[in-house]
Amino acid sequence: xxMYRSHVMICRGxxxxxxxxxxxxxxFEEEIKKHGLEKEVVVERxxxxxxxxxxxxxxxxPEASFYSMVKPEDVEEIVKEHLVKGRIVKRLLYAESVEExxxxxxxxVDFFKKQVRVALRNCGIINPENIDEYIAFxxxxxxxxxxxxxxxxxxxxxxxxxxxxxxxxAGFPTGMKWEFASKSVNDQKYVLCNxxxxxxxxxxxxxxxEGDPHSILEAMTIAGYxxxxxxxxxxxxxxxxxxxxxxxxxxxxxxxxGLLGDNIMGTGFKFDIELRLGAGAFVCGEETALIASVEGxxxxxxxxxxxxANKGLFAKPTILNNVETYANIPVIFNKGPExxxxxxxxxxxxxxxxxxxxxxxxxxxxxxxMGTSLxxxxxxxxxxxxxxxxxxxxxxxxxxxGCIPEEHLDSxxxxxxxxxxxxxxxxxxxxxxxxDNCMVDIARFFMDFIVDESCGKxxxxxxxxxxxxxxxxxxxxxxxxxxxxxxxxxxxxxxxxAALCGLGQTAPNPVLSTIRYFxxxxxxxxxxxxxxxxxxxxxxxxxIIADKCKGCGICAKNCPQQCISGQPKTPYxxxxxxxxxxxxxxxxxxxxxxxxx
Amino acid sequence: MKTxxxxxEIRKKTLDTINIRKDRSGTRIVVGMATCGIAAGARPVLLTxxxxxxxxDLSDVVVAQTGCIGMCRLEPIVEVYKPxxxxxxxxKVNPSKAIRIVNxxxxxxxxxxxxxxxxxxx
Numbered sequence: 001x002x003m004y005r006s007h008v009m010i011c012r013g014x015x016x017x018x019x020x021x022x023x024x025x026x027x028f029e030e031e032i033k034k035h036g037l038e039k040e041v042v043v044e045r046x047x048x049x050x051x052x053x054x055x056x057x058x059x060x061x062p063e064a065s066f067y068s069m070v071k072p073e074d075v076e077e078i079v080k081e082h083l084v085k086g087r088i089v090k091r092l093l094y095a096e097s098v099e100e101x102x103x104x105x106x107x108x109v110d111f112f113k114k115q116v117r118v119a120l121r122n123c124g125i126i127n128p129e130n131i132d133e134y135i136a137f138x139x140x141x142x143x144x145x146x147x148x149x150x151x152x153x154x155x156x157x158x159x160x161x162x163x164x165x166x167x168x169x170a171g172f173p174t175g176m177k178w179e180f181a182s183k184s185v186n187d188q189k190y191v192l193c194n195x196x197x198x199x200x201x202x203x204x205x206x207x208x209x210e211g212d213p214h215s216i217l218e219a220m221t222i223a224g225y226x227x228x229x230x231x232x233x234x235x236x237x238x239x240x241x242x243x244x245x246x247x248x249x250x251x252x253x254x255x256x257x258g259l260l261g262d263n264i265m266g267t268g269f270k271f272d273i274e275l276r277l278g279a280g281a282f283v284c285g286e287e288t289a290l291i292a293s294v295e296g297x298x299x300x301x302x303x304x305x306x307x308x309a310n311k312g313l314f315a316k317p318t319i320l321n322n323v324e325t326y327a328n329i330p331v332i333f334n335k336g337p338e339x340x341x342x343x344x345x346x347x348x349x350x351x352x353x354x355x356x357x358x359x360x361x362x363x364x365x366x367x368x369x370m371g372t373s374l375x376x377x378x379x380x381x382x383x384x385x386x387x388x389x390x391x392x393x394x395x396x397x398x399x400x401x402g403c404i405p406e407e408h409l410d411s412x413x414x415x416x417x418x419x420x421x422x423x424x425x426x427x428x429x430x431x432x433x434x435x436d437n438c439m440v441d442i443a444r445f446f447m448d449f450i451v452d453e454s455c456g457k458x459x460x461x462x463x464x465x466x467x468x469x470x471x472x473x474x475x476x477x478x479x480x481x482x483x484x485x486x487x488x489x490x491x492x493x494x495x496x497x498a499a500l501c502g503l504g505q506t507a508p509n510p511v512l513s514t515i516r517y518f519x520x521x522x523x524x525x526x527x528x529x530x531x532x533x534x535x536x537x538x539x540x541x542x543x544i545i546a547d548k549c550k551g552c553g554i555c556a557k558n559c560p561q562q563c564i565s566g567q568p569k570t571p572y573x574x575x576x577x578x579x580x581x582x583x584x585x586x587x588x589x590x591x592x593x594x595x596x597x
Numbered sequence: 598m599k600t601x602x603x604x605x606e607i608r609k610k611t612l613d614t615i616n617i618r619k620d621r622s623g624t625r626i627v628v629g630m631a632t633c634g635i636a637a638g639a640r641p642v643l644l645t646x647x648x649x650x651x652x653x654d655l656s657d658v659v660v661a662q663t664g665c666i667g668m669c670r671l672e673p674i675v676e677v678y679k680p681x682x683x684x685x686x687x688x689k690v691n692p693s694k695a696i697r698i699v700n701x702x703x704x705x706x707x708x709x710x711x712x713x714x715x716x717x718x719x
Contacts, residue, residue: 003614003651005643005660040647062617062625062659086630086662125618135604136611137619144601258598265601 004042006083007061008032011124013048013210014203014242016055020072021045024056027075035084047211049124051111053363054094059124064106068094111362114381116343118351119167119204119327120367123211128246131253134214140259142333143218146225147267155226156182159329162337163349168194168285168322169400169426170502171348171415177319180309181227184317189229191220191271192313192320194290195236195243198282199398200449202429204353205323207365209236209243212327213250217260217273219329224271227319232273235290239280247275282399282453286501287320289455300455301501322427324353344370348414358395358431361386368413375409378432389434393517397426399446399453400506402513403439422513424506438535439518440525444472446510454503461504464495468511477538480526485515530597537581540596546571548593555585555594613656622680623657624703629674631665637672638691645692646675649699658703671717677702686714 010016010025028043049057054068058078065088067078074092081087088103096111097104106112117123126133134140146155160175181189193216197205209216220232236244251273254260262270276294283289284299291313293299312318328350332340341349348370354377357363361383368377374394378384385391393403402423404411411417418425433442447469456462468491471484492508499505515522524530531539544555544564549571556564556572563579566572574585574594586594599607616623628634628643643660650658666674671688675698678684685708687698694712701707710716 003647005647006662007615007618009618040644062661064618083662084630085632085635085664086628087664126615132607132611133615135608136615138608140604141608144604148601257604261598263598265604266598 002039002042004040005062006041008041008043008083009046009059009061009124010043011047011049011055011057012045012242013052013123013207014240015048015052016057017242019056021056023072024058024070024075027072028058028079031076031079032083035079037079037083041083044127045129046126047123047128048120048207048365050115050120050207050365050367051094051362052365053361057124059106063088063103065103066094066097066106066109067092110383111364111366111381114372114376115367116351116369117367118331118340118343119208119324119353120211120365121331122215123207126212128211128213129249131214131250131257134212138334139214139330140218142330143221143259144265145333146222147265147269152182152226152228155222158333158337159226160337162328162332162340163344163347164325164328164332164340165348165415166322167324167328167352167428169397169424171425174321174325177309177321178223178226180307181229181317181319184310186317188231188314188316189227190313190316190318191223191227191229191232192290192294192318193220193232193234193326194285194287194320194322195234195240196278196285196290197237197240197323197427198285198453199400199427199429201357201395201431202355202398202427204355204365204428206240206243207353208323208327209240210246213243213246214254215330216247216323216326217250217254219326220273221260221264221271222329222333223319223321223326225269227317229319230270230272232271233276233294233313234273235276235278235284235294237280238277244275244277251275281455282449283455283501283503286503289501290320291318300457301503303500324428345412345414347416352413352425352428354413354428354430356382356430356432359385359389359391359434359437360432370414371412373410373412374404377413377430378409382432385432385434389436392433392435392437393439395423395431395433395442395510396429397424397506397509398429399449400424400502400509401426401429402509403433403442403517404513405517422509422516424509436533436535438476438531438533439514439521440472440476440531441533441535443511443514444469444476447472447507450503450507454507458498458500458504460495460498461500461507464491464499465504465507467491468495468508472511475522475525476531476536478525478529478536480522480529482526484526485519485522489515534596540581541576542574542579542581542583542585542594542596544572544574545593545595548591550591550593552590554588554590558584558588560584613654616656617659623659624680625659625661625678626699626703627661627663627676627678629664629666629672629676630662631669633665633669634672634674637669637689639673641692642673642675642690642695645695646699649696650703653699653704655699655703668714671714674714679706687712688714688717 058067165171289301308318551569563575675687
């Protein structure tokens with residue numbers, strides 16, 4: 001590889017790509033050529049930097065200048081000023097990264113300051129389509145150590161001592177999982193990677209696959225050595241085209257270098273990996289359903305035991321770990337299990353990646369040590385709710401998780417603490433809600449998702465979630481009845497106890513947690529037929545405040561139902577019986593004379 | 598197939614070229630590249646410095662640019678920042694001076710006094 005004085009790193013993760021970062025990369029290449037800098041400056045396409053809200057992101061080294069929201073037409077200026085003349089284009093810098101005219105190091109910026117990037121260590125720093133760059137930052141060093149210096153039992157012991165637990169949701173100790181599979185005796189075993197990230201709002205696995213695919217291949221190969229498997233499969237959802245493409249490239253490069261195949265690094269160890277694409281069913285993130293899908297069958301769960309460690313893919317002993325779990329493995333071997341276990345809390349070790357979304361200023365990916373408080377993540381890293389709105393709750397764990405209100409924001413983030421609050425860490429989605437979100441509507445949204453995604457195999461999930469959704473819909477439509485909450489709670493209890501798989505067993509969590517913390521909001525819907533947050537349309541009416549109305553008639557002109565009437569220069573009125581509650585009048589009124597309640 | 602030795606070579610070679618994205622502990626050579634610097638010949642100086650670094654396979658050295666620092670008459674200006682040492686400012690640098698700066702100051706730690714701003718103002 002050539003030596004360049006400056007590296008232009010352009011995010012080609014899904015977020016920045018959809019705001020045109022490929023065009024930006026092309027413009028950079030063109031402008032650099034135009035100025036004759038192609039031997040001095042290199043353009044690299046990388047994975048996600050994490051600060052998706054500010055995409056497209058371009059970072060230029062050696063200065064590490066963080067350009068945010070770059071447009072293709074800005075490129076000419078950056079090349080002319082920064083790359084030719086060495087003058088950083090201040091107006092395009094991420095405002096947070098400049099302090100008193102000085103460029104802060106990235107680690108000093110609030111968004112990055114509290115983060116510890118382990119699983120995301122290479123995202124945004126290497127070109128994921130170049131295996132050499134992965135190797136440069138200690139890539140495949142852990143595999144070398146494992147294959148040449150360790151026995152499978154030592155490998156498993158190392159993972160156990162690190163305290164690593166599954167990052168996909170359930171939090172099962174990874175080392176124990178590997179140990180079970182290693183003890184099953186069979187001529188063929190399998191290593192699977194769950195890359196079927198389906199929780200609404202979670203995208204950390206996608207970022208790892210897009211930004212650092214080789215870390216997954218390396219970790220799976222280590223797992224293969226530990227349990228005695230020679231074949232691995234990555235089950236990736238087809239909705240992640242960039243991840244699928246980069247995984248394909250990475251597998252090809254690893255085979256070429258002999259890091260996958262018959263005689264890995266000349267040690268005689270044999271392991272290969274194939275990709276399997278999921279067709280977009282949420283239930284296929286459940287391990288037994290995923291295994292059925294890889295086998296080519298319909299993706300449906302089956303009762304356990306037998307557990308996959310004994311009878312998994314093609315009825316052979318199998319381990320299945322999540323993408324983020326694997327991403328931690330090489331680092332554990334390079335830096336030692338004690339180093340990993342020194343981060344986090346007593347029972348939850350290491351770091352966890354969270355996808356911050358919803359009503360939060362810094363939408364994006366953050367990786368923090370376990371035990372960090374929710375408040376630090378939401379306010380110090382995430383920057384709080386935008387537009388001065390009041391924080392109401394944070395939803396963690398997607399459709400299997402729950403909503404946590406303001407008063408519990410100081411709880412540490414770890415598996416046990418969040419479970420005690422009625423939520424889960426889950427895959428790490430974190431959706432922030434402010435005063436404009438209706439908690440009943442949120443519960444209805446997640447239940448709607450579950451009803452769509454329930455595979456239908458067991459009755460509690462298929463029928464129970466449907467009944468719960470019907471009740472929630474009635475409540476949001478103002479047809480809630482006394483006793484609805486009891487019915488919801490008893491259905492929830494039965495579904496949790498009786499459903500076949502994790503999808504059903506956790507499906508009532510969003511409803512239960514919102515009833516637990518926001519019972520008054522449910523009661524306002526049921527008893528007063530009011531939606532305090534002003535979300536549920538059926539429970540709202542629009543009114544014109546006579547004192548504020550100047551009689552301009554703009555509302556009447558814009559009303560699609562023509563249900564606003566009045567005489568110019570006198571207060572207008574809305575005929576609620578015809579109103580479809582579209583809210584156009586409220587938006588158009590220049591005097592803020594229209595209210596919703 | 599790559600052997601473990603070959604992988605180690607790839608690791609070392611690639612790290613030299615991409616380490617500027619992570620490590621900020623090494624030597625920094627900063628060339629003034631505003632209009633004044635470019636007009637005075639900063640570009641050949643910059644290219645020469647890069648060639649020398651490549652030739653001697655120096656890792657831990659970052660070449661960066663900066664704008665005008667206000668002494669246009671002394672351009673091309675090259676500043677060398679070594680960890681734990683005072684900044685050294687070289688003035689009126691040309692490619693042959695640049696070669697000496699890399700060979701003596703960067704590689705052997707010996708400041709080329711005659712080219713520094715201190716010598717110029719005497």
